[in-house]
Amino acid sequence: MSLNKKILPPKTSRWRTTAVFFIAVIIGLGLFMARESKIYSYMSDSPQACVNCHVMTPVYNSWMHSSHREWANCNDCHVPHDNVFNKYYFKAKDGLYHASVFTARAEPDVIKTKEASQEVVQNNCIRCHVQQVTQVKYDGWIEGHKENRTGRQCWSCHKNVPHGTVRGLTTIKYNIAPIPTDPEGLVIPAWMDKQIRDD
Amino acid sequence: MKNKVLFIVTIIVVFLLGLLASSIVNRKSEAKYKYVPQVNIAENEPRNEVWGENFPLEYQSSLQTLDTSFASMQGGSATRDVLEEDPRLVILFAGYGFSKDYNQGRGHAYAIEDVHNTLRTGAPTSKEDGPMPATCWTCKGPDVPRLMNEKGIAEFYGGTWAETVSEVVNPIGCADCHDPKSMKLRISRPALVEAFDAMGKDINQATHNEMRSLVCAQCHVEYYFDKKLPGKEGVPYLKFPWKNGMTVENMEDYYDNLEFSDWTHKLSKAPMLKAQHPGYETFKTGVHADRGVSCADCHMPYKSEGGQKFTDHHIQSPLNNTSNACQVCHREESSKLIANVYERQRKATENRLKLEDLLVKAHLEAKKCWDLGATEEQMKPILTDIRHGQWRWDYSAAAHGASFHAPVETARVIGSGLVIAQEARVKLARLLADLGHNKPIEMPDISTKEKAQKYIGLDVEKLQADKEEFKRTLLPKWLDEAKAREAKMPINAVSSTKK
Numbered sequence: 001m002s003l004n005k006k007i008l009p010p011k012t013s014r015w016r017t018t019a020v021f022f023i024a025v026i027i028g029l030g031l032f033m034a035r036e037s038k039i040y041s042y043m044s045d046s047p048q049a050c051v052n053c054h055v056m057t058p059v060y061n062s063w064m065h066s067s068h069r070e071w072a073n074c075n076d077c078h079v080p081h082d083n084v085f086n087k088y089y090f091k092a093k094d095g096l097y098h099a100s101v102f103t104a105r106a107e108p109d110v111i112k113t114k115e116a117s118q119e120v121v122q123n124n125c126i127r128c129h130v131q132q133v134t135q136v137k138y139d140g141w142i143e144g145h146k147e148n149r150t151g152r153q154c155w156s157c158h159k160n161v162p163h164g165t166v167r168g169l170t171t172i173k174y175n176i177a178p179i180p181t182d183p184e185g186l187v188i189p190a191w192m193d194k195q196i197r198d199d
Numbered sequence: 200m201k202n203k204v205l206f207i208v209t210i211i212v213v214f215l216l217g218l219l220a221s222s223i224v225n226r227k228s229e230a231k232y233k234y235v236p237q238v239n240i241a242e243n244e245p246r247n248e249v250w251g252e253n254f255p256l257e258y259q260s261s262l263q264t265l266d267t268s269f270a271s272m273q274g275g276s277a278t279r280d281v282l283e284e285d286p287r288l289v290i291l292f293a294g295y296g297f298s299k300d301y302n303q304g305r306g307h308a309y310a311i312e313d314v315h316n317t318l319r320t321g322a323p324t325s326k327e328d329g330p331m332p333a334t335c336w337t338c339k340g341p342d343v344p345r346l347m348n349e350k351g352i353a354e355f356y357g358g359t360w361a362e363t364v365s366e367v368v369n370p371i372g373c374a375d376c377h378d379p380k381s382m383k384l385r386i387s388r389p390a391l392v393e394a395f396d397a398m399g400k401d402i403n404q405a406t407h408n409e410m411r412s413l414v415c416a417q418c419h420v421e422y423y424f425d426k427k428l429p430g431k432e433g434v435p436y437l438k439f440p441w442k443n444g445m446t447v448e449n450m451e452d453y454y455d456n457l458e459f460s461d462w463t464h465k466l467s468k469a470p471m472l473k474a475q476h477p478g479y480e481t482f483k484t485g486v487h488a489d490r491g492v493s494c495a496d497c498h499m500p501y502k503s504e505g506g507q508k509f510t511d512h513h514i515q516s517p518l519n520n521t522s523n524a525c526q527v528c529h530r531e532e533s534s535k536l537i538a539n540v541y542e543r544q545r546k547a548t549e550n551r552l553k554l555e556d557l558l559v560k561a562h563l564e565a566k567k568c569w570d571l572g573a574t575e576e577q578m579k580p581i582l583t584d585i586r587h588g589q590w591r592w593d594y595s596a597a598a599h600g601a602s603f604h605a606p607v608e609t610a611r612v613i614g615s616g617l618v619i620a621q622e623a624r625v626k627l628a629r630l631l632a633d634l635g636h637n638k639p640i641e642m643p644d645i646s647t648k649e650k651a652q653k654y655i656g657l658d659v660e661k662l663q664a665d666k667e668e669f670k671r672t673l674l675p676k677w678l679d680e681a682k683a684r685e686a687k688m689p690i691n692a693v694s695s696t697k698k
Contacts, residue, residue: 015202022209029216036223054230103222170506173256187403187410188386189242189378191348196389196396 042095045075053098055107058171059163066162077124078117090120110168118153125154239691240379243348245341247372249690254373254382256504261372261512264306269519272541273548274599276515279303282648285552289651290559291589294465295473296330298655299662303599307371307514310339315364315674318662322669323361326677332435333358337388338418341374342367344387352389356424357434365680376414384410388417394439411493412479419478419494421450421594423459445480447594447612451587460586465655467565469582474593481598485605497524540603547595547602550613554592557620561585564627564640571634581630584623591616 008019034040041049047063050056063069068077078094080086094117101107113121126133138145155161164171186193237252244250251258270277281301282288292298296319305313314320314335323329334356337343346366347355378385386392386402391413395402405413424435443449451472454460460470482488487497495510500523502511517524518540521533529536565581591612595601601609631637645651652659 013202015206018206019202019209022206022213025213026209026216029213029220033216033220033223036220036227053226102226103219166503166506166508168506171508173507173509185403187384187405187413188389188392189344189348191242192344192352192387192389192392195347195352196392 037099042091045073047073050074053102055102055111055169058167058169059111061172062164062167063162066164068162072128076128077121080120081124081127109170122153129154236693239693241691242379243341243345244374244379245345245369245372246685246688247341247369247374250373250377250379256507256509257512258373260502260509261514262308263513264308264515266513266515267305267309269516271516271518272544273602274303274516275519276306277303278305280648282651285555286645286648286651287555287559289648289655289657290466290562290645291555291592292473293562293655295462295471297473298652299657299659310370311368312370314339315670316666318659318666320360322662322665323359323673326362326364327359329359329361331360332356332424333360333363334424334435334437335360336363336367337390337437339371340367340369341372341387342369344374347389353428353431353434353436356436357431361677364674365677365684368678368681368685375417384414386413386417390422390437390439391417391420394441397439397442398444408491408493411495412482412488415494415498416479419476421475421477421480423454423461423475445483447591450480451590454590464562464585467562467582467585468569468578469562469565469585469589471586472590472593474590474597477594477598478600478604481594481601481608482604484608487604500524500527543606544602547606547609547613550610550617551592551595551602554588554613554616554620557617557624558585558589558592559645560642561588561620561623561627563642564624564631567636567640568627568630568634571631571636573630573634577630581623581626584619584626588616588620588623591619 008016010016038049038052041052047060051060063074075091080090133149138149142148159165188196238249240250240253247258247261264276267276267278269275270279279302281303282298288301289298292301300318302313302317319331320335321330337356343355346363350358375387376384384407392402402413420439422437422439425438426433426435428434428436440450440453443453454472458470459472461473462471463469464471479494482494497517498514499510499512500517500520501508502523511520511523513520518537521536525531525536526533561581562585565578565585568578568581595609595613595616598604631640643654645654649659
């Protein structure tokens, strides 16, 4: 009630109707934008959420054709997984930054990760591939293995994983985020299906 | 006063939120219109240039199938007269169209033109005339699914080749393989679907990788015309003989049970089978298929142009494009990879030529037996052996790439063909002896294509003259009809891009 009194003019004031109207407009616009920007999808781990921004299509396309498609989605690599609060904090921080740049139309043709994101990705690479990375026997027969392992980023060598060699907006001409390759449905035209089944 | 400040702040907030909402909507529209199609592609749109408006990279690379400069050891896109290179084939195909004219296929862009040119389609004098049914057009271009949709599948097959000349004018292209809305791969020929049904499989379960071979398997397969389908008697209905499986023996059993023959041999009177081009069947028995490689991986590899990666629609021999086709997986020198392919082809050819020799002699000896008064009963097992021996020869030869796609299977098939052909000749020698001819028969001179064709009684000069007359008179008239028909077909340009 006290909040109401602070925000809304008194009932006797001629401003009250106008104020109520504008507050309603604010709420309406907010809901509209939430729906249009699909803000709810960012709470999920679905990679489709990232393609809400069409500049992410080449990144999505290359991931979809990579070996990581079956095992990891965007958040598995690009969001920290040490604890749930840090996950959503980082997600919100990164997301708001991306959204701000996108809204300002300041996105680059080739998107590069910042240092904080690089650290997150590196840790996630190790989190999943820890067995390969920390094989003790490698220390025994690969010279300098420990230094190579701990002194470099994974993608110093694994340069194509998973977003390919050529990156940037110019790598796609049609900006079509691909349809999943094995959907239910016909691989023949409907008219042919009808004719063949009718026989 | 406080209310006034709140009011102004509220107005500013609403305005800024409005700007943000507008920005979101604009950005979403931008995503939608970043790809602006020039035309809306209709279902069964047969004109490749219309699809090319939206997909210029793919269309322009497909036009490169016009290039006929590449010739490999036994393939490539250059024209080759197979009968001239090997006149024995004239004897092997005596009584059939392939003894008149047998050229290696050029690129897809020539599909229509080469059908007009070949002597096998004859020189019809009217739309109801000519030796070939409309079924022959099935794999020549995207007009075929259009016609099947308009007329019905069996009704299309039931027409004449000549009446379809003015209907099928676009060479093999986009609508043969792609869905016009999603651009996903799609099967456009019912024979493949029906063949899967006959095998008890549902083609709609195919994965994307399988589809990258199955779109080729619509046409690069063995097939025959079944004129005895219930409810469609007399219609040369296109079918694949896969009911019992895809191997050379499975298909042979299938044909034998049907008592089917493509033609009766003019010399030996054997009921013959023509292996059309079992490319898909032979490929499936090879190591590349076993490793999950699809036809498109080698014959339509990925290409990068201006930073954009796309499937190269210049369908050709991978030997002309080893860097993109072979070296993606095989880190070897190009010359070594080519040498590896040629080795397999050369070794398969050695035995294939021996089998040809045996078969030619078998046909000629069988003819001698008939001349000496042999009976049907005496000849039947011999003719069956000739049929089976030549079926195995043709299975290996007509698939063209079989000796590389499946060298082990090809060697096996030719090996069993040699045995069968030799068995036929042993029987023939005994029969000749019984008929009083106890010495080798005299072999005619078939050292050139002309001599061989003369020997089997073909008047090739007349056939060629008739064809030239046809191409000079009727063909242009029918093609003009096609031009007039296509001029009436709409092009659904997208309104935002109308000129």
